[in-house]
Amino acid sequence: MLTVTAISRSFGDHRVLHDVTFEVRPGRMTGFLGANGSGKTTTMRIVLGVLAPHGGEVAWRGRPVREGERPSFGYMPEERGLYPKMAVGDQIAWLGRLHGLDRATARANTERLLDRLDLADRAGDQLEALSLGNQQRVQIAAALVHDPEVLVLDEPFSGLDPIAVGVVLGVLRERAAAGVPVLFSSHQLALVEQLCDDVVIISGGRVTASGTREELRERYGTRRHELVVSSDAGWVRDLPGVRVVELDGPRAVFELDGGDDQDVLRAALERGAVRAFGPVVPTLDEIFKEAM
Numbered sequence: 518m519l520t521v522t523a524i525s526r527s528f529g530d531h532r533v534l535h536d537v538t539f540e541v542r543p544g545r546m547t548g549f550l551g552a553n554g555s556g557k558t559t560t561m562r563i564v565l566g567v568l569a570p571h572g573g574e575v576a577w578r579g580r581p582v583r584e585g586e587r588p589s590f591g592y593m594p595e596e597r598g599l600y601p602k603m604a605v606g607d608q609i610a611w612l613g614r615l616h617g618l619d620r621a622t623a624r625a626n627t628e629r630l631l632d633r634l635d636l637a638d639r640a641g642d643q644l645e646a647l648s649l650g651n652q653q654r655v656q657i658a659a660a661l662v663h664d665p666e667v668l669v670l671d672e673p674f675s676g677l678d679p680i681a682v683g684v685v686l687g688v689l690r691e692r693a694a695a696g697v698p699v700l701f702s703s704h705q706l707a708l709v710e711q712l713c714d715d716v717v718i719i720s721g722g723r724v725t726a727s728g729t730r731e732e733l734r735e736r737y738g739t740r741r742h743e744l745v746v747s748s749d750a751g752w753v754r755d756l757p758g759v760r761v762v763e764l765d766g767p768r769a770v771f772e773l774d775g776g777d778d779q780d781v782l783r784a785a786l787e788r789g790a791v792r793a794f795g796p797v798v799p800t801l802d803e804i805f806k807e808a809m
């Protein structure tokens with residue numbers, strides 16, 4: 518388990534992180550969500566030891582990790598720092614060597630990863646000759662070549678087409694299944710909704726919600742209910758203890774304000790057929806807006 522406890526950080530007088538606390542569990546994909554400037558990159562850089570916190574602690578397997586002690590972390594930074602003129606295969610293998618792999622293992626890992634990322638035929642090309650999406654796949658290979666114990670990826674899916682998302686996701690899921698905690702940031706809520714097991718939402722440098730995807734849905738989702746009947750549902754507005762938030766012909770979405778959802782169902786059945794009835798499962802987008 519990777520734990521981030523009460524991390525704080527300022528730049529000059531500007532406090533950008535306030536007691537940031539969350540965990541990234543082995544074998545899980547954890548999505549790190551936040552608006553621009555909310556503190557995702559700063560947090561990730563602290564987790565990686567690229568930046569020192571002003572308070573708090575990062576621990577891996579129960580032991581605090583300090584600067585220079587993170588050789589087995591794989592990092593994909595937001596500013597992609599690879600060499601444009603160097604051949605893709607040489608570059609990945611060289612990064613593997615920098616992480617302490619012997620030459621044969623570095624080569625073998627490079628080949629396996631490029632093959633897995635559908636880049637085998639581009640190994641001899643200069644990085645800059647690749648499309649941006651393919652360069653991004655190379656970045657993933659760079660973060661993974663040394664078989665890291667922990668993966669931290671800043672916006673790994675931005676700019677990828679749906680096929681590339683699937684390829685990269687497959688590779689990351691494999692690592693997660695092998696027991697690696699995977700933390701990745703993203704703005705693409707719909708994508709995160711499909712991909713992640715756990716979610717951490719950060720706003721203004723504070724964690725405003727965290728938990729499994731299902732927990733967040735439950736926590737934020739039990740308030741709204743949907744009713745679909747066969748004629749106009751306007752009568753729901755007159756029920757006591759019910760507040761209608763959306764009304765569209767036969768469909769009403771309502772919140773309970775002291776009322777009971779089963780009373781609403783009974784009232785609907787007394788009037789005729791009920792086509793649908795139940796709690797509305799919120800999208801991550803709705804949870805995100807509420808948690809901001």
Ligand SMILES: Nc1ncnc2c1ncn2[C@@H]1O[C@H](COP(=O)(O)OP(=O)(O)OP(=O)(O)O)[C@@H](O)[C@H]1O
Pocket residue numbers: 528533551552553554555556557558559560595
């Ligand atoms: N080196 C720095 N010096 C001064 N301020 C900084 C520095 N790095 C980050 N900040 C500030 O810290 C805040 C958080 O930035 P950060 O890059 O962590 O946000 P983010 O959530 O990753 O944003 P984005 O989604 O836009 O990448 C911002 O207000 C930013 O201007």
